[in-house]
Amino acid sequence: MREPKGVEREIARKTRRAFLVGGIAAVAGGGGVEWLKSRPAEDGVAWPFREALRANESVARAYFEPARLSREYPVKQAEQPKANGDIGLDDDTIANWKLVLEAPRGRQELRLDAVQALPRVELTTELRCIEGWSTVVHWTGARFADFLARYAPEARPAGYVGLETPDGAYYVGLEMASALHPQTLLAYAMNGEPLTADHGAPLRLVTPVKYGIKNIKRIGRIRFTDNRPADYWAERGYDWYAGL
Secondary structure (H helix, E strand, O other): OOOOHHHHHHHHHHHHHHHHHHHHHHHHHHHHHHHHHHOOEEOOEEHHHHHHHHHHHHHHHHHOOOOOOOOOOOHHHOOOOOOOOOOOOOHHHOOOOOEEEEEOOEEEEEOHHHHHOOOOEEEEEEEEOOOOOEEEEEEEEEEHHHHHHHHOHHHOOOOEEEEEOOOOOOEEEEEHHHHOOOOOEEEEEEOOEEOOHHHOOOOEEEOOOEOHHHOOOOOOEEEEEOOOOOOOOHHHOOOOOOEO
16 A cells, blocks of 8 residues: 655655765764874874773773682583684794793793792683683693792882793783782693693793783793883783773
8 A cells, every 4th residue: 555645755854864864974984983093093003092992991990809709610611722822832932941030139030840839729710812702721820929929029019010922922911910819820731731832831821800812821021010011912902901
């Protein structure tokens, strides 16, 4: 049945208006993108985006508490996670691996047994990727807090920790509060077996209060600073804090 002419006119009017509004929105949207692209960059990101990332960080920081633990699971639920990311994992960085610790009292070079001599901690938590997937993993290692107390107690007042792979190709920064969280580990085993090369052998960071981009594989250097350290993905447009 044909609609009355009055109804047809109203439909046509609304269709033209919708088309006009849509067109204006598209133009404005395109102009908005160009405007954002033209804004001065801060740490490699246009400042409006960087301000949005800072807002995300302020929310995550407000939510963070040292006593708030990431959920733990039965060991039987642990699975093999994806081996996402291979930056800094060249084979030639394993054979002569050592952990360089740069602390206020000087530089130390440590082997894996120095970490394994600390109290052993086992933890079964989610490894959560910023891409949206997560996997329950069983980790074995030493608490970063125990490592710090044993090898660099004088560094504790520092505000930040910087960690990087042996070749310096991948690097992350943590604020000290997250580094000292009771679930932050220097891990040397995964699901009951020594770490494999693609998962960061011989030593990696596990910090369930952060996204996987902060869980650096094959740590080659640890240093302490009062200034926010450089962070690989923060320089490429991601949130520096990356808290959960």
